[in-house]
Amino acid sequence: MVRDLVRSGNSEACKLDEIELLRVLYIYNPWWDSGKVPSTKAPEFKRRDYYKLLKTVENQKITAIVGARRIGKTTLMYQLIEHVISKVGPSRVMYVSLDDLYLKITIESLKAIFDLYSKYILKESLFRLEKPVYFFLDEIQFLQNWESVLKRWFDLGYNVKFFISGSSSVNILTGTAESLVGRIAPQIVFPMKFLETVRFRVKEKSFEKRLDNVNWQVRKSLQDGIRRENPYIFYSALQDNANILARDIDRFILSLQDYLVKGGYPEVVAAEDLYQSAENLRNYLHLTIYRDIVRTFNIRDPVAFEELITVLAKESSHRMNYSELANTLGLKRQTLKAYLYYLKTAFLISESEYYSRSRMKRIRREKKVYVNDPGIRNVTVAAFSEYLLKDSAELGKVVESVVADHCKRLKFNLEPASELQLFYWKSQGYETDIIIELLQRPIPIEVKYKDRISEKDLRGLRDFAQKHRPPFSLVVTREKLELSGNTVRIPLWLFLIMC
Numbered sequence: 001m002v003r004d005l006v007r008s009g010n011s012e013a014c015k016l017d018e019i020e021l022l023r024v025l026y027i028y029n030p031w032w033d034s035g036k037v038p039s040t041k042a043p044e045f046k047r048r049d050y051y052k053l054l055k056t057v058e059n060q061k062i063t064a065i066v067g068a069r070r071i072g073k074t075t076l077m078y079q080l081i082e083h084v085i086s087k088v089g090p091s092r093v094m095y096v097s098l099d100d101l102y103l104k105i106t107i108e109s110l111k112a113i114f115d116l117y118s119k120y121i122l123k124e125s126l127f128r129l130e131k132p133v134y135f136f137l138d139e140i141q142f143l144q145n146w147e148s149v150l151k152r153w154f155d156l157g158y159n160v161k162f163f164i165s166g167s168s169s170v171n172i173l174t175g176t177a178e179s180l181v182g183r184i185a186p187q188i189v190f191p192m193k194f195l196e197t198v199r200f201r202v203k204e205k206s207f208e209k210r211l212d213n214v215n216w217q218v219r220k221s222l223q224d225g226i227r228r229e230n231p232y233i234f235y236s237a238l239q240d241n242a243n244i245l246a247r248d249i250d251r252f253i254l255s256l257q258d259y260l261v262k263g264g265y266p267e268v269v270a271a272e273d274l275y276q277s278a279e280n281l282r283n284y285l286h287l288t289i290y291r292d293i294v295r296t297f298n299i300r301d302p303v304a305f306e307e308l309i310t311v312l313a314k315e316s317s318h319r320m321n322y323s324e325l326a327n328t329l330g331l332k333r334q335t336l337k338a339y340l341y342y343l344k345t346a347f348l349i350s351e352s353e354y355y356s357r358s359r360m361k362r363i364r365r366e367k368k369v370y371v372n373d374p375g376i377r378n379v380t381v382a383a384f385s386e387y388l389l390k391d392s393a394e395l396g397k398v399v400e401s402v403v404a405d406h407c408k409r410l411k412f413n414l415e416p417a418s419e420l421q422l423f424y425w426k427s428q429g430y431e432t433d434i435i436i437e438l439l440q441r442p443i444p445i446e447v448k449y450k451d452r453i454s455e456k457d458l459r460g461l462r463d464f465a466q467k468h469r470p471p472f473s474l475v476v477t478r479e480k481l482e483l484s485g486n487t488v489r490i491p492l493w494l495f496l497i498m499c
Contacts, residue, residue, distance in 0.1 A: 021116055024103060031081070031090040032121055042078040045200055049189050050079050056185060057084060057134075057161070062150055065165040066172045067189035068347040068373075069292060070284045072266040073165040076189065077136045080163065084134050091121055092133045098146075099139040107149055129159035140164040141172065141296070147179045154183045167292050167346065190347070191264030191373045193409055194402075194496035198255045200269060207248065211497065214241040218498040219414065226439050231472035235483040242481055242494055252493040260398050261388055263375025274385065281379040285309075293342050304329050308339055312349060312369050313380035317400040317433075319366040319424075340369075348372060352404065355423035355435045355442065355468075368424050370401045377401060392450065399449040399492065400433055403476055406499035407436045407445065413499075414438060427467070430460035445474045449492060453477065461487065 031037055053076060056063045065073045077095065084093050094117050098105050105113070114135075118126045122133060140146050150162055166172035172186065192200065195215060199208055221237030224230075245252070262268050265284065268277045289309070294302050307329055312320075326336040343349045350372055354365035371377035377398065378384040388394055408420045415438065423435035425444065434445040446461045453475065461473050465486065473487045480489045490498075 018116060021103075021109075021113060022120060024100075025094070025096070025113065025116065025121075028095050028097065029090075029093070029121075031085055031093070035085075035090050037078050037082040037085070041075070042082040043075065045203065046079060047072065047076070047192065047196055049187070050076055053080055053187055054083065056187070059185060060154075060161065061185040062154060062162045062164060062180065062183055064172050064184050064186045065163065065189055066186055067167070068191070068284075069167045069288045070265055070267065070280075071189050071191060071347075073167075073189055074138055075266065077138060077163060077165060081134075081136060088131065088134075091123075092131065093136070094121070094133070095136040095138065097138040099142040105143055107143065107145060110143065110149065126158055126160065127156075132159045132161055134161045134163065136163045138165050139167065141166045141292075151179050151183065154180075167288070188347075190405075190409065191375075192266060192269055193264060193406060193499060194256065194259050194493075195499070197259055197264060197269050198252065198497075201255060202251065210244065214245060215497060217241055218494075219410075222498065223414065223439065226441055226443070226471045229471040231483060231486055231488050234472070235488050238481060238488070238490060238494060242491075245494075245497075249493075252497070256493050256496070257386075257389055260374055260395065260402065261378060261384065261386060263373040263378070265373065265375060268375055277375070278379050278384045281375050281384070285376060285380065288346050288348065292346055297338075297342050299339070299342075301331070304331055305339055308336070309343070309348070310380055312343075313371050313377045315369065315397075316371040316377050317368065317397045317404070319426075320369050321366055348376065350404070350408065350422070352422040352424050352434070355425045355432075355464075362423075370404045372401070372405050374398045374402055396447075396449060399476075400447040403445065403447050403492070403495065404434055406496050407434055410499040411436055411438065425460065425464050425468075427460070427463050430463055432460040432464045435464075442468050442470050443472075443474065444468075444470055445476060447476045449476070449478050451478060453480070453489075458487070 026032060053063065053065065057080065065076060067073055074097075081093050081095060096105070096113060103109065114126060118124065126133070137143075137146075143149075150164070153160060153162070164172070195211065199211065202208070218237050218241055221234050225232075225234035262274075262277055263281075265281065267280055271277045271280070289306065290302070293299065294305065299305050308325075311325065311329070322336055323333055326333045329336065331339070340349070340351070344351070348371065350370050352368035352370065353362045354367075356362050371380070375384070378388060383391075383394055388398065404422055407422060411418065412420055421437075425432040425435055432444045433447045436443050436445065444461055444464045446458060448457055458475065461475070464470070465473055474495075475487060475489045476492055476495050477489050479491045481491055481494065482489045
């Protein structure tokens, strides 16, 4: 059967004979020989995403790990494989990367691979399994009509658990909305947030436990304060937990400076060399643009598309007039909107709308655009250096973008089923940087990463509070922690640890 499949296929991958296919599969799955995953592929440090994914191992649904290129999806897969083979043995797990240019995998050749695995590795029929097997299919968007293959396997009810990964939400989530509804469980993975970069660098169990306790307690106090409309509940918890972390503040400040320059891509976080980190990020961005976006969406003007990314990076955290931007780039407005959508599906940018209960007002107003990761933003505008920390104007854009990104993460963790939408507000020339809705209440946040904050700096926050009556307001500062009336001032490092 395998020989027939291999010989009858039309693709280059199907021209590979059984021996060559098996040779490549053994390279992808070294645990079939050694009984374990190499430590270089499954490092000891585990992100919190790993523990979320671990809960899906016994779930029959297809687990989809979705996130930007080089975000650590493959590492998460190998760490899950390490766990699974400790439970069921190495022969019951198979990993394949579907963007392998040598294999050029098609639906036909994938069937051949399944057959080879069943015959020579598992030595059981996949159609009569008593114990489960686990297939890890990396970068699945490179396989045309992949959803039809997985739908068939799922509907036949075989004892097979699929983990898949992909770098584009439109391919993995939007594209499967109909064919795999009820069959797929997506897990979105973002760059490492600030808290995780601190955990990665320190690697001390007692410190990690202390950090996790602070994270949990401050989040809980935020929710309690919102429910009871009492800012003191939140402020008191911030003060107590800041004291608990007082001995570690120097660590946090150094890690924060590093994060504001380099961002949260795992390989960049681990690297010491800034030049090499910048090169890595440039390569990630290039691959994302040309392999994940330009090719997928058949973009006719990739030069204009790259120029758009540069403009968005320069203006990250600012309001954008899309008509003016389209004219500047020589694009139709609808084309610009499509390009922005593609960048969002690749997890490179996000948008913030004007805060209003009226949907029409929200649509008509300008949107803010954020480049999600500070490292990607900085390398795009040639600001990937420690000089950024001395440029207050550039640093202000980065800090607000980081706060916005962490607000989305905070909302996702507190209300995972809700829409991850951020807002801003503007009236009479004064603006409130970020509005996040928690427990169906608006929480206004002003980002003022500087030593001295004037009353004028907070005019937008006060005007918003008078009009919309939030439980309380937040000001993210450089180092100030205090309660003033209904406003809590919180240092950036502590705010990010809470998220």
